[in-house]
Structures are given as C-alpha cells and as structure tokens.
Amino acid sequence: xxxxxxxxxxxxxxxxxxxNVNIRTHSLQYGTAVFEGIRGYxxxxxxxxxxxxxxxxxxxxxxxxxIMMINLKYDIDELIETTLKLCKKEDYNEDYYIRPYxxxxxxxxxxxxxxxxxxxxxxxxxxxDYIDTENGIKVCVSSWQRVSDNALPARGKIAGSYVNSxxxxxxxxxxGYDEAIVLTQDGHVSEGSAMNLFLxxxxxxxxxxxxxxxxxxxxxxxxxxxxxxxxxxxxVERKIDRTELYTADEMFFVGTGAQVxxxxxxxxxxxxxxxxxxxxxxxxxxxxxxVRGKIKKYSNWLTKV
Ligand code: PMP
Numbered sequence: 153x154x155x156x157x158x159x160x161x162x163x164x165x166x167x168x169x170x171x172n173v174n175i176r177t178h179s180l181q182y183g184t185a186v187f188e189g190i191r192g193y194x195x196x197x198x199x200x201x202x203x204x205x206x207x208x209x210x211x212x213x214x215x216x217x218x219i220m221m222i223n224l225k226y227d228i229d230e231l232i233e234t235t236l237k238l239c240k241k242e243d244y245n246e247d248y249y250i251r252p253y254x255x256x257x258x259x260x261x262x263x264x265x266x267x268x269x270x271x272x273x274x275x276x277x278x279x280x281d282y283i284d285t286e287n288g289i290k291v292c293v294s295s296w297q298r299v300s301d302n303a304l305p306a307r308g309k310i311a312g313s314y315v316n317s318x319x320x321x322x323x324x325x326x327x328g329y330d331e332a333i334v335l336t337q338d339g340h341v342s343e344g345s346a347m348n349l350f351l352x353x354x355x356x357x358x359x360x361x362x363x364x365x366x367x368x369x370x371x372x373x374x375x376x377x378x379x380x381x382x383x384x385x386x387x388v389e390r391k392i393d394r395t396e397l398y399t400a401d402e403m404f405f406v407g408t409g410a411q412v413x414x415x416x417x418x419x420x421x422x423x424x425x426x427x428x429x430x431x432x433x434x435x436x437x438x439x440x441x442x443v444r445g446k447i448k449k450y451s452n453w454l455t456k457v
Contacts, residue, residue, distance in 0.1 A: 190251075200457060248278045248279055249279040285414070299313050
C-alpha cells in the first residue's frame with residue numbers, strides 16, 4: 153500500500169507530516185467537528201481513479217456544519233475542486249479513502265459552538281476492504297445504545313459521536329464478533345458502528361427510518377435506488393424490532409467503508425441459511441459494478457480524478 157504524502161491544511165497543499173494542530177485546539181478537546189468519508193476507486197484499464205458521489209458527501213457535510221455552527225469559507229464546488237487537486241497530487245494507483253474534516257480550530261477552553269474560529273482540512277489514505285465483503289461476518293446486538301438526536305445527533309457525522317461507535321465496535325471485537333448492531337434508546341434497530349443496515353424478508357428490503365438515529369448514509373440511498381431501478385425490489389423504511397434480526401432471510405451492512413458487507417450470523421443465530429443470500433449477492437455485484445464505473449447509466453455518480 154502506498155503512503156499518503158500530502159494534505160490540504162490551512163488553505164494550502166502541504167506535506168502530511170507538517171499538517172499538525174496545537175494541543176489546545178477546541179475540536180481535539182471536545183470533538184466539535186464534522187467529517188466525511190469518501191471513496192476513490194482505481195480503474196486499472198484507464199489508469200485513473202473515480203470518486204463516488206463526492207457532491208452528495210459534501211452536501212451532507214455542509215448540512216452538518218449547520219448543525220454544529222461551523223462556518224466554512226468554501227462552497228461545494230471549491231470543496232470538490234480542492235479534493236480533486238489533492239487526489240491528483242497523491243496519484244495513488246489503488247483504491248483509497250478521502251477524509252474531509254471541518255472543525256472548531258480556536259485554541260480555547262469551554263464546550264460551546266459560538267465565538268470560535270473554524271477551519272477545514274482533507275487527507276487521503278489507501279484503503280481496500282474496511283470490513284469483509286467476501287466471506288460474510290458475525291455480529292452481535294451491542295449493549296451500548298445509539299446516541300439520540302436530542303443528545304448527540306447521529307445524522308450530524310460529528311467527530312465526538314464516534315466515541316459511541318468505538319464503544320460498540322470494541323465490545324463486539326472483544327466478545328469475538330466482527331461488528332455490532334446498535335439499538336435506539338427506545339429499543340429499535342438503528343445501524344452498525346459505522347454503517348447502515350438492511351434486512352431481506354419475503355423478497356423485500358427493510359431498513360431503519362432516518363428518524364431512528366442513523367447516519368443518513370449515501371450508500372443506503374444508493375442501494376435503495378439501485379434495488380428499485382435495477383432489481384425491481386422495494387425498500388420499506390420502518391421501525392425494526394431486535395427479534396426481526398433473528399428471523400430475517402438475509403442481512404447486510406452498507407457504507408462507504410463497509411461497501412456491501414453480508415452478515416451471516418447475529419447473536420449466535422444464523423441469518424437465513426447461514427450463507428450469503430441470493431439477493432445480497434446480486435446487490436453486491438450491482439454496487440461494485442456501479443462504483444467501478446461498469447454501468448454507464450450511473451456514471452454521473454463518479455468524478456474522474
Ligand atoms: N452510519 C455511520 C455511523 C457511519 O459512520 C457511516 C459511514 N459514513 C454510515 C452509517 C454509512 O454512511 P455512508 O454510506 O454515507 O458512508
């Protein structure tokens with residue numbers, strides 16, 4: 153794997169080793185930042201990479217800046233242009249991940265959002281699978297609850313809220329699972345530690361509502377649209393009970409990092425036959441074909457670097 157060499161930091165392209173913040177930085181102390189995770193896919197035959205749905209990621213980041221009262225001095229086109237410039241400079245010849253980060257940059261004590269300066273950086277890092285997409289994974293229902301909208305809005309993709317994700321993921325790994333599914337404070341299924349969840353029941357897809365404290369995933373949106381358009385499969389967005397996980401025919405996580413990742417076991421109960429389901433396989437194929445530019449109809453979701 154190649155190593156990242158550059159970052160966009162304080163308005164400049166700099167050597168990544170020089171992109172450092174002061175220990176007094178507000179967001180380092182209080183998690184007062186919002187960020188994105190975007191994927192670039194290497195295309196060997198074209199010797200170029202394509203970024204998946206970059207505009208939608210920056211749209212979400214700008215909405216989230218609003219929640220966190222972060223004023224960015226860049227508009228969406230400038231954010232995209234700067235990202236492309238950085239990716240060109242890095243010149244990876246493999247798949248990678250882009251991390252834009254908007255944060256409270258003042259050197260200040262006191263957890264608040266006003267009267268502080270804001271700044272923005274981007275770095276990138278080569279990335280293959282974040283979790284297993286080939287063999288399927290084993291998950292548990294976490295004993296940790298999802299942060300709720302009135303406490304720490306999950307839709308905000310707020311740096312500090314990832315402590316909640318870290319608690320879930322760590323517990324899952326230490327208990328011998330690959331990932332966790334987390335429930336809302338009223339006990340309904342929300343999502344994974346950093347990915348959205350779909351289950352298949354009676355040839356329909358089911359996924360938790362955006363009001364069940366999920367991050368409103370761009371991959372989730374993509375899957376709903378692709379399944380409707382290409383497979384004629386409808387997705388029902390609704391409240392899902394914990395025990396519905398035990399009776400699902402198929403189940404999978406989706407996310408920029410997770411891509412489409414089949415779940416074979418939940419809380420020691422096999423999902424369906426315990427093998428990757430037929431519909432899940434079709435969806436994986438479709439998704440990877442789309443992100444790798446093999447289906448021209450969706451090439452408007454890809455931005456060439
Ligand atoms: N939920 C959480 C908590 C996440 O961190 C992510 C990853 N960004 C997702 C869901 C999936 O979102 P997306 O498809 O936009 O990457």
